[in-house]
Amino acid sequence: MNVYTNNIVTAAVAFPFIAFAITVPYMIYQYRKFGSIPWLRTIIVYSFVFYLMCAYFLVILPLPDDRSAVVAYAATPQLFPFNFVREFLAQTTFNAGDPSTWLATLRDPYVYEAIFNVLLLTPLGMCLRYYFRRTWWQTLLIGFSVTLFFELSQLTGLWGVYAHPYRLFDVDDLMLNTLGAMVGFWIVGPALRLLPDIRLVNEEAREAGMRASATKRGLSFFIDVFVAQTLSSIVIGGFGTAGLESVARSQGISWGLVSMSVDFLFYLLCFVIVPVITKGQTPGQMILKLRIVRPDASPARWYQYLARYGFLYALVLAPLLALNGIVSLDPSRMPEMGMLASVIADHRAALVVCWIALMCAWALSLIVRAIRSAVKKRPFVMLNGILSATRVMTDEAVGVERDRKNPLDVDEVSALESLIEEGGTPLSELMERAGIAVADEVRAWVPDPAPVVVLAGSGNNGGDGWVCARALAEAGYKTTLVTPDIAERMKAEPARSTALAVFSSASENDLPLSVLVAPDADVLADALDDAMAIVDAILGTGFSGTELREPYAGWIRAANRRRFEGSRGKGRGFHRKRRFERADHDRARRSLPRKVKDAPFAVAVDVPSGLSAQTGALARPTFVADATVTMLAYKPGLVKPQATRYTGTIELARLVDTAPYTARLREACGDR
């Protein structure tokens, strides 16, 4: 065991740093993708890299000094399965009826090495199930491959670095390590209920990326001050070298005043002039993709930038200047200074106490506001932000806010589609892009091919669903498309032609796409039970009325049940019926119940079916989505307060550059 302990100590010193170095590119990738670093994922990836390094080194160390050394015990591979059991039985003093022999058994090398070999790959199995979401047979295969790699490293003398094997290739290790991976897989099963759902971490990171956190704002401010101060120091230094200091002094101009003016100009440049040019970004904010805007995300005016940073300057600097004035008042010059100075001089101690009390109150109010904003998950607004009526938002949040503020009515969207078609982009092409945008959203949530159910209606919303199903099947996802009727009988165009094209492409290319035409409730529930994602392409902007007709109502209920009550699994019969009648999500209530842990990810196409895209009115039932990919523009119904619970996060898929068409449309309708 001593060798192992030494190895652990070596690894413990060097590996944390190496593992961190390997994790850094992953952190950069996460920041670029989400605008924030999901810490849970980073910690898991870091621990995983660290663990794999330790495990591999435990297997290949200790390295012999002599590269051509022949290590006798490792020369012949041990190919007899369960040899450790045979050896243990041959040597043991173990007696099940005598507890005094039990502890000694644990100290038997054949026993503790076997336990160690199982434990070695247990974390791998846990990680494969929890983080990489592998199935049991994939874990078995990966566990076995990793073990084989370990054993072959030993058999080949570290891939030829040593002339002879220096550690024993043992078939028992192969079995026990693989068993360890499976033990990890099994023990993580019950823990999955308690552990945070790793799939949601991405979404949290994306949400965090949308927020202009205090860290990002602080960092951007630090960069700006650094830039302004560096530039100003260079210029002042340059002036000094050019001999301007002595010139200024000879003219009776204070050099301190010159330096302060140069500082001021560079601060003005960074905090006001650059934002005016960049429409709201200081240099630091450009790097961190932040922007100064009005509270409603509309562009701020030049005087607001000036006010924002002027107030900040005053709020930070004025108290310091005041304190300096109080403390450094020169009593010898009192007669020239008048009333105020003598009052200050008489009450200097009291004024300093007042100053400290004021600063403490200010700091306290900052802390209280920071805690309140953290608890309420609202952005922290500084006093200078309130006074200048400006906020700092991420570029992405500004874009989303502006899109939300300018929704298009359903009939305007139809008019927009016609304009786009006249502009040369056929509707079938829009449908193609819409379907692919939805498939991309599914793939962002479920990155590895997994079973997906696409519920497709008979209108053009359904057409988007057909394209999405084809795109997912092309990417290897086992896709089941549910439709009320065969493609030939669809009425809407371009949905019908699109569905027919998808159908023939699927059979020509042998895609993993199966089509269920008007399935009965059990067949549909079976498909939903297996699904890792559900796409709602039932109804979009064409939905009208307050009730949903069958079969759509039944489909939506089944999908919501799967996500809020779980798969039917083993609970068939009475138990299943009782659970399925409860249908908690179907009742009108202010908040939805929690999803089950293995709930498939749900995406709505354009708008969740049952939610009126125009008014936001909710039909019963309404599809509950984790994300909605809405096409061309936000619709008014999506931004109504009651809609959020059903839409989840909203992604706008523009499909084309809509700006010129929207401008023409707004011209035609009269600006709103």
Ligand SMILES: NC(=O)C1=CN([C@@H]2O[C@H](COP(=O)(O)OP(=O)(O)OC[C@H]3O[C@@H](n4cnc5c(N)ncnc54)[C@H](OP(=O)(O)O)[C@@H]3O)[C@@H](O)[C@H]2O)[C@H](O)CC1
């Ligand atoms: N137009 C385009 O080229 C593009 C459209 N996109 C997508 O299309 C939808 C809008 O498609 P549309 O065909 O206009 O309408 P829907 O698919 O949303 O719905 C039409 C079907 O809905 C049925 N319906 C209406 N109300 C109910 C109800 N209460 N219960 C059940 N069924 C209902 C209706 O049936 P009818 O029997 O009344 O005819 C229709 O079958 C849009 O949302 C986009 O997703 C593309 O994105 C871009 C190209």
Ligand SMILES: [K+]
């Ligand atoms: K939909």
